[in-house]
Amino acid sequence: MKKIVLSALLAAAMLCHMSTAGAAVDYKIVTASERGTYIKIGRDLSQLIAPLADINLDAVPSAGSAENVRRLRYEPGVKLALVQSDVYQSYIDIAAGGNAAASSLIRPLRVIMPLYNEEIYFIVRADSERNFIHEIKNARINAGEAGSGTALTSATLYRLMFGEPMPDASVSFLSNEEALAKLVTDKTVDVVAVVAGQPAKLLVDMKPESRQLIKLLKFDPKHPSSEAALKTYFPANVRVSNYPNLLTADLPGLAVKAFLVTYDFQLKDTETHLRQLARSLCQNFSMLQEKGHPKWREVALALPELGRGWFYYAPTAREIRACIAGELKPRTLVKARSAKQCSQQERILGLCQ
Template sequence: MKKLVLGTLLMAGMLCHGPAAAAVEYKIVTASERGTYIKIGRDLAQFVAPSADIQLDALPSAGSAENVRLLRYEPGIKLALVQSDVYQSFLDIAAGGNAAARDMIAPLRVIMPLYNEEIYFVVRADSERNFIHEIKNAKINAGESGSGTALTSATLYRLMFGEAMPDASASYLSNEEALAKLVTDKTLDVVAVVAGQPAKLLVDMKPESRKLIKLLKFDPGHPSSKAVLKTYFQASVRASNYPNLLTEDIAGLAVKAFLVTYDFQLKDTESHLRGMARSLCQNFSVLQEKGHPKWREVELALPDLGRGWFYYGPTTRELRSCIAGEPARKRVVSRAKPSPPPAKECPQQERILGLCK
């Protein structure tokens, strides 16, 4: 009897003083192992997620377009990094009647805007091209199929020249494969790269690289620039970030990066994501001090979004209350409106986004 009583008391003690619940396992999809997105994802995993009782795994991917699909349909993926032009393209195509695009983008929500990501167009050092607006009819590696880079390349080309990038002169290789072809067999004329500076791919280049390749400049005074700057932003590619490639800063272009989630309704998921937002706010100075240099360009704010874009209500309330130093209050979150019936055509933009059947 004594042993039974003692065993019962010990069991009760274990129940009362047992270990804390394990952290929930979430995933964030980023981009290439050599890009900026995966560093940002790992920073969130290291400096933000633990305080929200989340074990966050930063996964590499083909880029923003694939991230939208993975976030929408892949179990366990709760966060994604997505370029603004990719997100907007899904919205535009959905509004045009594409049911696949509508189903994919309608339930996605923005947590917060992050930073501008630079767009690079790389050519051989002996190329006659010096400016981005000179890439017309060139053999261009637009970026991997399904990536944000490929969509950015196609969008920029269309904005500059009023027509789609010719399929016959476009390829969709990885950055590494494309750069090798650019300087060896010369079957490519231009390689497009999208990555926040300092981009590891360019940082790791040796001093002799300057004899092999160069970056094209953006000319804000060119007639095509007005249309381009309605979607993209002017940027400066700094020589201090790429001393083996540049002797001086050059004018460039950039696209905005966003931290995105799904419109989760489950209370447990909603609670953890609120904790993630609170921790992001509280550890923001740590991110800027110890994280990737791009964190220093991020503003802890929730500006108005474009038409068809929506913030995720639970994280929005948490971030706003943290920024203001007030307790969070619940409010109604607006929903995306249904779009018209599906369209029949499948142009280049939709092919890149993987929306063709």
């Protein structure tokens, strides 16, 4: 009888251990608009990569990169975020300038890996006299939703090109859809800024008739204002093959880099699952490029040197480097400033009190 009871207890303990070991954890990744590219990238990770790391990953829409930084820092369950490079760098720069709120937000964040370039689109009416990005100075610009990476990109790019912030009186922070409606109906907006990796659903879904209503502005790398812009952003080619209803030829444009970001988690269980995620990402990278969003084909499986103030998450970096080297076997399954002192970038990021 004692042997039977002991055997039953041992079997129950083993089953309990196996159940616990195989239980998936629930994590979130914050992305961007439902119509953008980030949400597709997040869903690719949740469907193709996370299950092999014992993670139920929920790809959550958001207002964009600036909001993602906050949610990753403070929202329970959010373990991953997609963030634009200029947004991340802006937090670092503002923190270095003495803003305690920015420092608190960005200091514990870590990079898992760089991803791809996201194109920056400036949309005007089809009959607009503007044809180039350097012609948007003093226009009525919809910069993107407040707190979004698009709004920060618009403000940063404008300041770099023209040496001054966008005039507050002529800037709006509407959604892309609201802004485009105003652009072509009551014409209270002259330029709509959109940041999304091509092919961007917002532009892909446009009908052929849209060419009679709107057009995209071109980037002229030889214009004097372009030199400053190219210190932070990258030249891009907006392809007609992605937007046949809108373009008649490829268009020279600008892009910003996207990063997969996490927090400097120290809890062993979280660290373990994130290491498993990094391993799964590396070992199944070809599947991502084959079955995921086309932007995955532009991603290099590498950990290049980061800028000053940027740091990789050490546990995932070790996993990815070991995987790249073929060493891993595949797994089977400052005090906030007043509003008067705040820059336009700080207001967009919500760092003023």
